[in-house]
Amino acid sequence: MSQTAKEKVIVIGGGIAGLSAGIYALKAGFDAEVYEKNPVVGGECMGWNRKGCHIDNCIHWLTGTDPKTGLWGVWKTVGAIDENTEYANTKKFYTSKVGDREVTLWNDLDKTERELIEESPEDEEEIKKFIQYVRYAEECVIPSIKPLDMMGIRDYIEMGKGMANMPKVMKEYGKINCKQLGERFKSPVIRQMMSDYLPEMYTAYSLLVSYATMTSGNGNIPMKGSLAMSLRIADRFREMGGVIHTCAGVKEIIVKGKKTEGIRLEDGTVVKADHVISAVDTDFLFGRLIDRKYMPKDLAAAYERRDAYPITTGFQIAYSIPSDFSCEDTIFFDIDPITIGTRTFGRISVKNYSYDPSFAPEGKAVLQANLIQSDADYEFWNGLGKEEYAAKKAELTEEITARIVKEFPELEGRIELLDSWSPLTYNRYCNAYHGSYMGFVTTVGNKQMRFKGVVKGIDNLYVAGQWVMSPGGLPIAVVSGKFAVQRILKKQGRSIDI
Numbered sequence: 001m002s003q004t005a006k007e008k009v010i011v012i013g014g015g016i017a018g019l020s021a022g023i024y025a026l027k028a029g030f031d032a033e034v035y036e037k038n039p040v041v042g043g044e045c046m047g048w049n050r051k052g053c054h055i056d057n058c059i060h061w062l063t064g065t066d067p068k069t070g071l072w073g074v075w076k077t078v079g080a081i082d083e084n085t086e087y088a089n090t091k092k093f094y095t096s097k098v099g100d101r102e103v104t105l106w107n108d109l110d111k112t113e114r115e116l117i118e119e120s121p122e123d124e125e126e127i128k129k130f131i132q133y134v135r136y137a138e139e140c141v142i143p144s145i146k147p148l149d150m151m152g153i154r155d156y157i158e159m160g161k162g163m164a165n166m167p168k169v170m171k172e173y174g175k176i177n178c179k180q181l182g183e184r185f186k187s188p189v190i191r192q193m194m195s196d197y198l199p200e201m202y203t204a205y206s207l208l209v210s211y212a213t214m215t216s217g218n219g220n221i222p223m224k225g226s227l228a229m230s231l232r233i234a235d236r237f238r239e240m241g242g243v244i245h246t247c248a249g250v251k252e253i254i255v256k257g258k259k260t261e262g263i264r265l266e267d268g269t270v271v272k273a274d275h276v277i278s279a280v281d282t283d284f285l286f287g288r289l290i291d292r293k294y295m296p297k298d299l300a301a302a303y304e305r306r307d308a309y310p311i312t313t314g315f316q317i318a319y320s321i322p323s324d325f326s327c328e329d330t331i332f333f334d335i336d337p338i339t340i341g342t343r344t345f346g347r348i349s350v351k352n353y354s355y356d357p358s359f360a361p362e363g364k365a366v367l368q369a370n371l372i373q374s375d376a377d378y379e380f381w382n383g384l385g386k387e388e389y390a391a392k393k394a395e396l397t398e399e400i401t402a403r404i405v406k407e408f409p410e411l412e413g414r415i416e417l418l419d420s421w422s423p424l425t426y427n428r429y430c431n432a433y434h435g436s437y438m439g440f441v442t443t444v445g446n447k448q449m450r451f452k453g454v455v456k457g458i459d460n461l462y463v464a465g466q467w468v469m470s471p472g473g474l475p476i477a478v479v480s481g482k483f484a485v486q487r488i489l490k491k492q493g494r495s496i497d498i
């Protein structure tokens, strides 16, 4: 074994980014250990059991399930999916209902086009344009071979070849937000649909790309859900010789001069390493694990500008319902207004998880409501005392349940609460900034947040995780782990081909 092969990489955080970093570190010939504060790995790619049901709390779509994409190869390498993976047989992105009108974004684009035009013939031109641009957006791929800053002209040309139409999508839908996209339509229900799924201030481009991931077959949902996928990745890491320490919170990254020597755990144990990869939330890294002064300027500016770079979190409720519930997948509908945190909602959605029978006993299914929350909402929840918090959660849960039953009377007396949780849960569980479960949102007129996963002033410390590139999510997490290892290799003058 070569000298380099014996070098040790410590990864802080056992989410998708951390596990990916560990696997790629082993592939590159390093020893690798992951330190995770929780008893279970997976971070935000998580699920848990309540009353005989499984609450699957992450994958609405997994970008990279099309074997033709480079990202598929990354997911396969980390053991998340392979040629034999079974996917949920879901048929749509979501349905929006206004009054007695309903429209759906089907995975089948022709069907969507037909239905939308039937709903609103006067919007035909705008609908056809929208559909055409979703087809263009199907070309969008996430760089997965190497970090953008390591790409040469040839790499860009190669990548550009497959995405020739993406600049058109950017030009047409990158400068308006979802609300403005809706305003292009005359039909009230289509208008509403455009800002139902993503918050109104998100760029319309994000909506098109998200929908295109589904229509292209590149955003399937692996059966058995999010936690099972995280555990498959952890298994792959262990099989390759990696070591995972759970219940091992890291307190500090030990910095001496321009290098890190390793980490200090919450219990005081010091663990030495040749390289450290942080795969925890960047607000926690820069400020708690190392001095805030090391935070890259652009990233620090994004944290300062809460309006320009908002975050996404949620107040969520999970229920057990009968499996014969008439609504499939996700549906948005009007409700009597309710204030959650600082926002008043006139509409909510429910998602039916009946597509995966492993989530509930026979005859049952899991239903979830996710009310999107923001930075200000996080502050609201965080400002409550312990008892006030519990009371608020219970009160809102009851009120939302009543609204769901009002919309779907068939659930009267047949809906059972499993659990409810808030932005504070993500903060407590994952040290997530303001409870965010994605990276910074890109709003119109602001540059997409992106930074190199290196720390100026600490030579052997690298950063992975969803905050490295907006909008975050699982694909960014998994490639960022790989990229962090490639940065080590590059610094050592070795091939980054892993």
Ligand SMILES: Cc1cc2nc3c(=O)[nH]c(=O)nc-3n(C[C@H](O)[C@H](O)[C@H](O)COP(=O)(O)OP(=O)(O)OC[C@H]3O[C@@H](n4cnc5c(N)ncnc54)[C@H](O)[C@@H]3O)c2cc1C
Binding pocket: 012, 013, 014, 015, 016, 017, 018, 035, 036, 037, 038, 041, 042, 043, 044, 045, 046, 057, 058, 059, 060, 061, 062, 063, 248, 249, 250, 251, 279, 280, 281, 284, 429, 430, 431, 432, 437, 438, 439, 464, 465, 466, 467, 472, 473, 474, 475, 477
């Ligand atoms: C409701 C919901 C729906 C989502 N839907 C999708 C979707 O459909 N598609 C998609 O792509 N993404 C989705 N996401 C987002 C996705 O889950 C995240 O982007 C991704 O899991 C982030 O991975 P990460 O490794 O960067 O961070 P994290 O998952 O936050 O991992 C960080 C890890 O570090 C650990 N940690 C923190 N502090 C310490 C410490 N001091 N010491 C040791 N360990 C520490 C944490 O416990 C955690 O395990 C969703 C998330 C949620 C919650």
